[in-house]
Amino acid sequence: MSGGHSDRLYVPGASAVHRLPPQCKLVAVLTFVLIVVATPRDQFWAFGLYAVVLASVAAVARVPAPVILRRMVVELPFLVFALLLPFVSHGERVQFFGLTVSEAGLLGAWNVLAKGTLGVVASILLAATTEPRTLLLGLERLHLPALMVQIMSFMFRYADVIGGEMHRMRIARESRGFQARDVRQLRVVAQSAGALFIRSYERGERVHLAMLSRGYAGSMPVIVDVRAGRGQWLTAAALPMPALAIAVTAWSLT
């Protein structure tokens, strides 16, 4: 029951990046990613500069490079797809490291690879410097519908509880000699999933009762106030602003 799944991504620290209000970081990362995606793909130097910008954010936040590299494995499936592109695409053929590949495919692969990687690294940095809890507060500040934020915060709170229940059900199954060997056992697993669903639903009802008992009337009270000042917004702009300059230059060169 210990060791939340939810806070594994967070790297504790007290850097300038850590201290920024969550909504500033969210907006900064989103703008950065949009700018990167909008950059013409054949301006290779621009992507190098974006990487430098991200690297400096990582340095300020003191997030170690190995941590970032390890977490980049989530990108792997996209990477495989990107690597296939030059071989399956049509169009003019070019020589590339001794292989004959499609030029359009090669550019397409580069496009996915570069923009995807930059987006992933930016998100990793956001997750590493912002606690999931404060991230939710930031979303709330950005006027995401309150109901959605509540649902996410319940997910954050109950992921471990439901995970624990699932784990105990698995142990109880196996203690009675059950082995999930092939597809025929799927029925049993599906039934366990159904039971888990019903338990979670009932828990939801009990939680609702407990909330009503403490005066809940449909909206969450704002308990932690994460206000952002002008200075903090300006600090957060240090990520998207250089990126914008790079993108504008890249566009004027094409």
Next chain:
Amino acid sequence: MTSHPGNRAPSLAVHQLAFAYPDGHQALFGVDLTIAPGERVALLGPNGAGKTTLVLHLNGILTAGHGTVSVAGLPVTKDNMLEIRRRVGIVFQDPDDQLFMPTVREDVAFGPANLGLRGDELAERVRHALDQVGMLALIDRPPHHLSFGQRRRVAVATVLAMQPEILVLDEPSSNLDPASRRELADILRDLELTTLMVTHDLPYALELCARSVILDEGVIVANGPTHDLLCDQELMRSHRLELPFGFDPKSLAVPGR
């Protein structure tokens, strides 16, 4: 036991309360229960006796089919609901149901914030409530990182923060190891708050509550000093109440007198 001067209205007055669920199952048949300010009372009874149904009437989650409930003189009605929910602090059995916010601080703040408290006043309320249960050091932890005993104590703090007239505990000692069980008893005793404790744990009832009532099949079948009820073997047996092996209330000096 603390005795209050003057003639304050009873903390809890339940009069001729009857209730049937929408499916026709009748759970309560005219329950009468009065609890004076400062009193700690245990509500005993076998499973299915209607204990939980009664508890859910106390703060208006369920509304009476017949009869009345009032808390410190204020009747439980739709118009009074928020004030009633402030006055009646229910601690549910599973702390995972009670603690639903991402951190202990926010969870304890949830109730008073719903009552309109903000800023320093709210922060002070939260700190005081956590201090009363000895959990102030864990204020910034997420509830799912606490031990079961700690979670139960924080659950008590979540209702203390609303400064209730009466504390209602549903099976407070369940799933606690003996040390946590005793620690919780110490806390509850020190609170000196009007308390209704629903429990199967008879030694716990004897330890904490001078008076007990037995609810069975939707009616109060006994009401008296806990010690006397536990010693009445005939009464106990007829309502499926059993003392743990080796526990003899006759051999104990009566606490709280």
